Amino acid sequence: MQNHIRQPTPRERVPRLAIDAVGLSKAFGNQAALTGLDLAVPEASVTALIGPNGSGKTTTVRILATLMAPDAGRATVFGHDVVAEPEAVRAAIGVTGQFSAVDKILTGRENLALMARLHHMPRAVAKERIARNLERFELAEAADRPVTTYSGGMRRRLDLAMTLMGEPRIVFLDEPTTGLDPRGRQVLWRIVRDLVADGVTILLTTQYLEEADRLADRVALIDRGALVAEGTPSELKKRAPGGRIRLHFAEDDALAAAVLEFNGAKLSEDGLSLELARDGSVAGIRQVLDRLERLGINVESLSAQPPDLDDVFFSLTGSRHEPSTASSSEVA
Ligand SMILES: Nc1ncnc2c1ncn2[C@@H]1O[C@H](COP(=O)(O)OP(=O)(O)OP(=O)(O)O)[C@@H](O)[C@H]1O
Ligand SMILES: [Mg+2]
Incomplete structure (x- = not known):
């Protein structure tokens, strides 16, 4: 039973970086959001960006997704500079924001069709992908109802389905499971794992540290706009008293x-x-x-x-973390 040790392929030994960011800074007026953030995300893995409210997670995602330019520093996505080559970056990415982008007047299927048109997809491809995404997000039954009749969790899932229509190589998920019930959360976790198994890279932000622990290969902890710790969940836990x-x-x-x-x-x-x-x-x-x-x-x-990731979070950021409803955290 111990004999299944597979030799890593050369590519696995030296993981390529999907994201390589160095010294990212960004201020809004005199409010500093990022203060020299370094971030390296290996290809075909899940990296969770965690940090207190206002620590710069969404700002990081927006810069990497070319939605906003940094004031200083540089970042590449699959080798393409986010400022100099935004089109090349956009071709590789999918983004689901912290706030839903679905059109509420349209039906779920129509929202997906809209994405298919934005990606200039041939009809047959569009039809197949729409059906597949409705299926995997468990939205097939509700597909032809207007989104106004969807629950919050259903809208969240539709949002994600829209992101995946373009079959991106890298997906940014900003708090993808906020507001999802335990079942919806599991559906999402399963999809994330499937995507990574297919070679997709995931960068997600979350307030649920148990989620980061279970889902992420690597965790990047940021505080006040800079990286304070990075590693596998178990590496980070070893660093925490607790x-x-x-x-x-x-x-x-x-x-x-x-x-x-x-x-x-x-x-x-x-x-x-x-x-x-x-x-x-x-x-x-x-x-x-x-x-x-x-x-x-x-x-x-x-x-x-x-020690759990809550302990890591507390000891390295010195800030309070709202205990998640998803975890059975004992931290009071
Ligand atoms: N458009 C903006 N205008 C002004 N200030 C902003 C803007 N966007 C972000 N900020 C500020 O930048 C800092 C970082 O914000 P950001 O949204 O990146 O944090 P976050 O880590 O995503 O927080 P949360 O956990 O609450 O989502 C905060 O102080 C925020 O108030
Ligand atoms: Mg945010």
């Missing part, structure tokens, strides 16, 4: 004794368990249990949680 051990007690006396013993531990909101800042390693857990045993404190159960 992780928790949670102790549950059956008796109030035991809990009270533990509170005294573990000075600085956090009491859960329901007042029934105690949270210790530990890395959750076996050695760490053993140490805590030994200490409780020596004192004769009965612990009913214990759960350990390694």
Whole structure:
């Protein structure tokens, strides 16, 4: 079972960069949005751009998508400069913005047909792609209803379907799953994985750190317009202090004794368990249990949680992150 180690092809060994940005700066009046951002996105992978509100994620996406020019620095998409060769860049990209671009008076199918015309697609190709995208975004049934009758999640999916009509080599998704229910989110994750398997490069922004963790090959964390950390989710987690051990007690006396013993531990909101800042390693857990045993404190159960991307986010940006509805984040 261990024998399936495949030799990487030369191309995999040296991943090509789909996006290569160096020193991007952008200000709006005296409001700095980007302050020298570096970003490298390997081809055929998912990179998640995360950062606090206002840290410059959308600005980055807009510059890379040629919708806005940087004040300084330079960026290439598949080797084409976003300022000097915008047409070549546009030919390669698809963009779904933070705010929906669908025409609400038209039906879903008509919106897709509009995209087909913008891409000068032959009729037969258009027909096939429209059907395929309606199908994969689970919009086939609603295809001939005006978008005014769609739910928010359906509009979001249609938006994405429109982006994919041109079969871009690289797709920018700005908060693609905001407002989607868990099922809609999974549909999107599946599509992203399928696209990457077909060699498409994805740059997405998200406020759901669990989503970045699950979906992204690499995560770029930005703060105040500059890159503060970059790597695979597990590389980043190793850099974060964090992780928790949670102790549950059956008796109030035991809990009270533990509170005294573990000075600085956090009491859960329901007042029934105690949270210790530990890395959750076996050695760490053993140490805590030994200490409780020596004192004769009965612990009913214990759960350990390694550092997650929320911990990375907090420790490297020092800013508050709205806990996502998608994650079972324990950070209060
Ligand atoms: N068109 C604009 N005019 C003026 N200021 C702008 C404009 N666009 C962005 N900004 C400012 O630039 C900074 C970065 O904004 P940006 O939209 O890139 O952040 P973001 O990381 O996408 O935030 P969010 O998580 O809220 O979507 C913010 O301070 C914002 O107020
Ligand atoms: Mg944004």
